[in-house]
Amino acid sequence: AQSVTQLGSHVSVSEGALVLLRCNYSSSVPPYLFWYVQYPNQGLQLLLKYTSAATLVKGINGFEAEFKKSETSFHLTKPSAHMSDAAEYFCAVSGRNAGGTSYGKLTFGQGTILTVHP
Amino acid sequence: GAGVSQSPSNKVTEKGKDVELRCDPISGHTALYWYRQSLGQGLEFLIYFQGNSAPDKSGLPSDRFSAERTGGSVSTLTIQRTQQEDSAVYLCASSLEATYYNSPLHFGNGTRLTVT
Numbered sequence: 001a002q003s004v005t006q007l008g009s010h011v012s013v014s015e016g017a018l019v020l021l022r023c024n025y026s027s028s029v030p031p032y033l034f035w036y037v038q039y040p041n042q043g044l045q046l047l048l049k050y051t052s053a054a055t056l057v058k059g060i061n062g063f064e065a066e067f068k069k070s071e072t073s074f075h076l077t078k079p080s081a082h083m084s085d086a087a088e089y090f091c092a093v094s095g096r097n098a099g100g101t102s103y104g105k106l107t108f109g110q111g112t113i114l115t116v117h118p
Numbered sequence: 119g120a121g122v123s124q125s126p127s128n129k130v131t132e133k134g135k136d137v138e139l140r141c142d143p144i145s146g147h148t149a150l151y152w153y154r155q156s157l158g159q160g161l162e163f164l165i166y167f168q169g170n171s172a173p174d175k176s177g178l179p180s181d182r183f184s185a186e187r188t189g190g191s192v193s194t195l196t197i198q199r200t201q202q203e204d205s206a207v208y209l210c211a212s213s214l215e216a217t218y219y220n221s222p223l224h225f226g227n228g229t230r231l232t233v234t
Contacts, residue, residue: 043225
């Protein structure tokens, strides 16, 4: 069984400030972890993914996330927020097993709405 | 190139009616997924298709929900006897292959279903 918890349904930052969106996961098998972003009235877009290579993962638009197994966390960060970063962000997990999992069969967190103010 | 296309973008229906939602995946993508996004439940997996394999229907919430994928391309999600709790945004996604982790999901913009 897998689950994802995103701490904070709303995060507000000033333009230029650090963005930190928190994600903790639970998985009975080594997880693959993802961050997606959703802009209003659009589908989800992949920001970055962790697939057991480097624990620090860099994604698009200056975002990165670090996989910490000891903390079961995969927090998303960006050093300097931009107005265009305002959106909803989803953390997701997919498991893997000997039978060959579907990596698109994801369990999502509840989402965090990021607001960026001038 | 063209992305995942979903139609209609908005659908309003009366309780008890049947609805069909359509998804055109990216050409060449063998895996297709349906997700539901609602205020109370967040994003939920519904069903996925991979090539000619039997679909994984483990996320369908009731037997009123069904989906098919014709010719390995277009998919239709059907909801029979709609209920108000079916109101949600239904998202379709496709990927090159379901079992390859470097094959990311490409999402459509969704169909917003409102049951009155």
